[in-house]
Amino acid sequence: MALLLATVFWVHQDASVQAARGTPVCFxxxxxxxxxxxxxxxxxxxxxxxxTPLYLVCRRQSG
Structure with missing residues (x-):
């Protein structure tokens, strides 16, 4: 359960940073x-x- 919540928190934080940079992670x-x-x-x-794997793949493609 802790791994799930940590991953969700990280994905949200990382996606927010990417969006603020102007390179949102999109699928x-x-x-x-x-x-x-x-x-x-x-x-x-x-x-x-x-x-989670989909986010990682899309993140790599977004730059």
């Missing part, structure tokens, strides 16, 4: 778009096993 598939820090954090909280 889109069809009508689903994830680009806001709160959305990334909520995704990681609900579906950690999917959203």
């Amino acid at each position: 889109s598939a069809g009508s689903l778009e994830v680009s806001k820090p709160a959305t990334w954090a909520l995704g990681c909280l609900c579906l950690w096993i999917i959203f």
